[in-house]
Amino acid sequence: MKKSLIALSLALTTAFGANATVTYHQPYAQMETNLNAYGAGVENWEEARLTQFTMADSHLYHHHAVIPAPIDKMPIKVVGGLDVSSIYIDDVVPGKKISLYDVMRDRASIQNYVVMNKRGEILAEDYWNGTDKETKNHLMSAHKSFTSMALFIAQEQGLLKLTDPVGKYIPEFKGTKWENIPLQNFADMNAGIIDLPANREGYHWGDFGAGTSGSWDSSMPSVVGYNGLVINKEGKLVPKPDALGNLETFSDYLKAFAAQIEPKFEPGFAYEYKDLNTEVLGTAIVRSSGLTLAEFFDRYLWSKGGFNSEATMYVNQVHESAASGSMNATVRDFAIGAWLMVNGGKNFKGEQVIPKAYIEQIINGDKIVKEAWDKVSYEHGIFPTAFYKNQWRTATHPVSGRTLSTMIGVNGQYSAFDHKTGNIIAITGAYRQPSGLQMVSLYMLDTIFNIFDHLDK
Template sequence: MKKTLLAFSLCMGLAVSAEAAEFQGRDEVFVEAAQQHAISIYDWDSAENSASTFPHAYKFTHSYRISRGLLGSDQDVIVPEQFKRGQLDLASISTSDIEGDIPLYVFLRDRLKNHAMVVLKGDTLLHEHYWNNMNPQSLHLDMSVTKSFTSLVAQIAVAQGKLDMRKRVIDYLPELKGSAWHTATVQQVSDMRTSLIIDTPPHASWDDRMTTSQSYNTDTGVADYPKGISDYLPLVKNVNHPMGHKYDYQCANTEVLGKVVESATGEKLADLYEQQLWQKVGLENDAYLMADHAGGAMASGGLNASTRDLARIGKMLLNDGKNYLGEQVVPKAFIDQMLAGNDQVRAAWKLSKEAALADGWYIDQFRVLNVADHQILAMVGIHGQVVAMDKASGVVIAMNGGYPQTETPRMALGIFHKVIPAILNAVNQQS
């Protein structure tokens, strides 16, 4: 039975709930054990180590525990929905690769290095598999799927009248005056229409200064960036196109969005994840949101969640932002606006390198892709972490994986032009 909401109190300028997300340091015992297998904090996220480390990523960094709540407590806890069982046999679905058609599960497991998948249609669990020693309770690093979650709590703040996407970033973060975001609106940041000039390594959408400031895989961040990501953001100074002109994917934008949300709401980003999503949707497992040493949440890529819970979030979005009890979690107008798009995001997409992937747009930390007669609303991570939602059929496909290279045409082709259409077509044929 649902219970009363927690009371909130103010502490040091931030609203902290009685059950705030728990902050913790690296799991030093786990890190020491990993070193016995030639894995350290410096290389845990490498392609070679991803299969071993992605289900345990938060243990290599600081993090917040995101609680779904305790049944029997005074919290407002929603019991996870129990799904009906359906049948979708991946062995009977095929897709093409260089040698011809192969079973879809072989393509997922051996070519895309998929670790887990859940397929929902309404209240029916059509398929789930867990490879790489995972199970339904296993967490997994979701990389840039996190960006979409940060956008969700931003839009909840908009609906509450706390955040105005039309305002300039510096209205909320005056410390960024003179930075690359000096003239940017919050909406332009959320749409990645800022054209930042950042010296990024190959196959990355961030620079080493950002990850160092977050102590992501270094031990120098505490000395070099004592305030964590907050010390890094003002260092980004320049753009190469007029603000709002071009879609250019940069993780630093989402870190700014996360800070804007915290400023607008007076709450920590991790607490908003916990209070407004994990304790409102009806999720099955606690999650972790990685953070820097100063407590700054990794808004662009730090979520560690179970695959089934990712699918539950996707189902909520397809249900016009309502949980399975019919309670509004995310504003319906926001979801409708994403699916409709607008002239600005369409024009910005056409100037981006991703325009070669599909017709579509990037809006509010989500992609909307028109692929094989399907319009896909997608949350995307760079190693094959995806939540793909098809409004027309009501199908959600949640994937966690460890593809060994990031930002490659082959991975994008495999996921969005092969796997997702094949599954949607098979489900539609069953209907």
């Protein structure tokens, strides 16, 4: 690796301060080399065809922040009692059955999972595709739910208010139609973000996913280091140029977005899944606290929540992270995130970590988010009995009536809790078809609801 790159990375870390608990790291060159043998690397790692190579420990081929393992860890006890290989469901071939173990490992391309009860005991877990208990799985958009936890913690700390207009924290939106939209609308993804800037030519997500332009445009993740950093002609470490040009910071992106895109609807009218909503929330956290996103997580969430292991986030050259999908964590810690929700936001010592009101809003929803669900997004066609609140989806099974709330990532990252029993399932997948009917059927209907039903018998 080039000496100038190493020197710059060390300088950035030193400039932050020697006493920092969060540390910042360069990509591991050997990891990139190993991936290149399969045609994969930091430039194209999120392509669906490559996910089974790239979802585990993906921070290692990115510039990344490491959030240290907490001192106070939630005790983990494996009690067993659930054998997914003994659960059979109807196969697609009439008259045949298939074990849930085979469905999860083979058809759903699940990399690992944990089933936990409300007491924090592990009832079942499996690790496939070379992963283990310490593998840091890329959480994709399930990171959004952790960001929303941090957002409400920031409100509890008096740093911001969800009723505040976004322009208070995003001056790049001043003088535009975005300026006076409350933060809460961005938390519920009904702020009116429908259209996005154009993608770079050949961008592999294309128009997949939602509305008119996918869930994000190619420039937004690029500017926060999602596809690596480069040395420019001046010898400076910067994000790769993209459709909007040579953007160096997320502020540059916000200015470019606001200059060409306006809200499509009035705030609250239509739910539409756009990652920029979450990035607005992350920016509000960062600017109101004076901390990077990784540092805020470390101080207020990760160190207090009873998580067991390190977590990581991709970063750019100024330590900005995507709030909507840069986090990597073990599947056990992914489960602990939902366990905190089940236990009213309190950690294993009974200390309040996540505001209780935040959890109640997610469980119950409200009239606005329920009416906004079917206005634009394709999601209501797949799961009509659902709503989106505070960066979580809450869904009721159309037959059994069982209700769960879940974090969701695009390639099968779920951490769900059952409203009735408090049981928890955390799954990190590498499903090669992002989102859509097949993934929802395999992960939610065949696996998650099925296991919750089985445990409830």
